[in-house]
Amino acid sequence: xxxxxxxxxxxxxLWRRAEHALxxxxxxxxxxxxxxxxxxxxxxxxxxxxxxVLYAVLDTSAQGAYRSIEELSRQPWYLGGWLxxxxxxxxxxxxxxxxxxxxxxxxxxxxxxxxRFSWLTGVGLLPLxxxxxxxxxxxxxxxxxxxSAIASAELLDQxxxxxxxxxxxxxxxxxxxxRLFSLFVFxxxxxxxxxxxxxxxxVQRITRxxxxxxxxxAVTMSVALLALAMVLPVTGQGAADLAHAPATLQLxxxxxxxxxxxxxxxxxxxxxxxxxxxxxxxSLPWLPRQAAPAVASVDPANCNxxxxxxxxxxxxxxxxxAHPNGRSLKQLAQVNSDLCASCGxxxxxxxxxxxxxxxxxxxxxxxxxQLPLDRLRRQLQHQLAALRGQDRIVVIGxxxxxxxxxLDAADVTSMRLVCTAMLPPSFIEYALRFGATGVLxxxxxxxxxxxxxxxxxxxxxxxxxREPHLRATVPRECFEMVWADTGDExxxxxxxxxxRQRTGKSLPADSAEIEHG
Numbered sequence: 260x261x262x263x264x265x266x267x268x269x270x271x272x273l274w275r276r277a278e279h280a281l282x283x284x285x286x287x288x289x290x291x292x293x294x295x296x297x298x299x300x301x302x303x304x305x306x307x308x309x310x311x312v313l314y315a316v317l318d319t320s321a322q323g324a325y326r327s328i329e330e331l332s333r334q335p336w337y338l339g340g341w342l343x344x345x346x347x348x349x350x351x352x353x354x355x356x357x358x359x360x361x362x363x364x365x366x367x368x369x370x371x372x373x374x375r376f377s378w379l380t381g382v383g384l385l386p387l388x389x390x391x392x393x394x395x396x397x398x399x400x401x402x403x404x405x406x407s408a409i410a411s412a413e414l415l416d417q418x419x420x421x422x423x424x425x426x427x428x429x430x431x432x433x434x435x436x437x438r439l440f441s442l443f444v445f446x447x448x449x450x451x452x453x454x455x456x457x458x459x460x461x462v463q464r465i466t467r468x469x470x471x472x473x474x475x476x477a478v479t480m481s482v483a484l485l486a487l488a489m490v491l492p493v494t495g496q497g498a499a500d501l502a503h504a505p506a507t508l509q510l511x512x513x514x515x516x517x518x519x520x521x522x523x524x525x526x527x528x529x530x531x532x533x534x535x536x537x538x539x540x541x542s543l544p545w546l547p548r549q550a551a552p553a554v555a556s557v558d559p560a561n562c563n564x565x566x567x568x569x570x571x572x573x574x575x576x577x578x579x580x581a582h583p584n585g586r587s588l589k590q591l592a593q594v595n596s597d598l599c600a601s602c603g604x605x606x607x608x609x610x611x612x613x614x615x616x617x618x619x620x621x622x623x624x625x626x627x628x629q630l631p632l633d634r635l636r637r638q639l640q641h642q643l644a645a646l647r648g649q650d651r652i653v654v655i656g657x658x659x660x661x662x663x664x665x666l667d668a669a670d671v672t673s674m675r676l677v678c679t680a681m682l683p684p685s686f687i688e689y690a691l692r693f694g695a696t697g698v699l700x701x702x703x704x705x706x707x708x709x710x711x712x713x714x715x716x717x718x719x720x721x722x723x724x725r726e727p728h729l730r731a732t733v734p735r736e737c738f739e740m741v742w743a744d745t746g747d748e749x750x751x752x753x754x755x756x757x758x759r760q761r762t763g764k765s766l767p768a769d770s771a772e773i774e775h776g
Contacts, residue, residue, distance in 0.1 A: 344488025
């Protein structure tokens with residue numbers, strides 16, 4: 260989806276600037292803004308690990324809860340204050356990463372079509388995260404936990420669910436006991452189990468989902484949270500006393516913002532605001548949008564059931580079924596139209612997607628109706644014939660990345676695909692054989708691909724690490740790879756200049772065999 264003069268378009272441009280600024284410091288591979296989802300998972304794992312230890316030493320009784328937490332804080336750092344701080348700050352970081360991830364997906368328009376399921380399940384996780392976080396303060400049973408429990412009860416009392424106020428039945432001096440703390444424990448441990456199931460559900464339609472960030476980024480994040488716990492230790496705010504209302508509190512605004520909002524307005528207003536926000540987020544996938552492009556189509560006559568498209572599809576849109584020709588052990592790819600992203604990655608993975616096939620109309624095992632491979636071959640032939648000059652270079656890029664058309668010249672021609680991973684590696688050899696002296700392949704920066712894994716698949720195929728791969732007989736100096744987002748056209752120019760310096764001759768005519776079929 261291209262950025263337009265709309266609020267999401269402006270926001271997307273500003274977000275991309277922030278991403279590029281951090282890329283300059285850490286590189287795209289370690290940029291936290293490009294790994295928000297996996298960082299959220301990391302925070303959840305840190306919460307789970309630290310929470311298990313905290314629960315093991317917690318006295319889950321009304322009289323002993325606060326005392327056990329305070330004693331924990333005086334233990335050696337690996338069991339005490341730092342562990343408690345890590346648990347709290349990991350919860351803050353989880354909320355921050357989740358909200359930032361949600362904002363980025365909205366700005367990029369990732370809530371329609373094949374992404375609808377992931378969007379809806381992700382929005383459904385938000386209430387669970389906040390319920391789990393707020394419930395954690397109750398277990399401390401300090402003054403902040405007392406304030407949060409009473410405010411939560413007053414908020415729930417606004418709903419027509421209970422015959423009498425919760426604060427009178429459960430949060431009075433006479434009613435607070437071990438049974439109440441059993442309820443607190445159930446909420447704080449039961450909701451995370453629902454959260455685990457929700458997270459699993461959230462990534463079900465994503466192939467090779469990133470549930471853990473790059474190792475260096477994970478270590479950096481963990482060390483940063485530990486350092487924060489050391490510099491700003493989390494301490495109790497005095498034992499809860501329901502006979503007295505706390506005068507001053509140190510509030511965690513990330514996790515408990517709903518309480519001061521309720522007292523600044525009203526419980527009814529908070530429910531209206533939260534309900535409206537949730538309904539708005541859930542309604543986004545059904546708002547009007549441009550018609551979705553046609554999905555990939557399979558040609559049974561050319562599909563040999565190799566399963567490469569099945570393995571490379573980033574959204575699990577392809578399944579394998581028995582081939583209609585009835586031969587045993589032979590399968591046929593099938594495309595689920597509701598899951599297909601129309602990215603063309605499957606076309607680039609198909610072994611029959613080679614322009615060297617000596618047929619009048621090039622037909623492949625799987626193809627994109629809106630941009631068939633035969634049209635791409637004819638376009639490449641036409642543009643190669645029009646090139647002039649000693650160095651004739653073909654630039655092949657992605658419509659979501661840097662603008663390849665800006666490099667067009669008398670000796671440079673460009674082609675734009677839905678995703679660069681739609682490009683079969685043999686097209687590079689074909690271009691070199693029929694007149695080009697070099698081929699520049701470009702796509703989005705690492706972590707910025709519209710279809711998640713495009714640049715990674717292209718690089719693996721061209722370097723011989725993934726099938727179908729570029730033949731080893733193709734000289735490495737004859738092609739260049741540049742990963743550049745919109746606005747990175749200067750990086751494309753530098754890549755073009757580097758390619759010009761390396762290329763001085765075209766591919767020898769006898770360096771490889773030409774397939775006929």
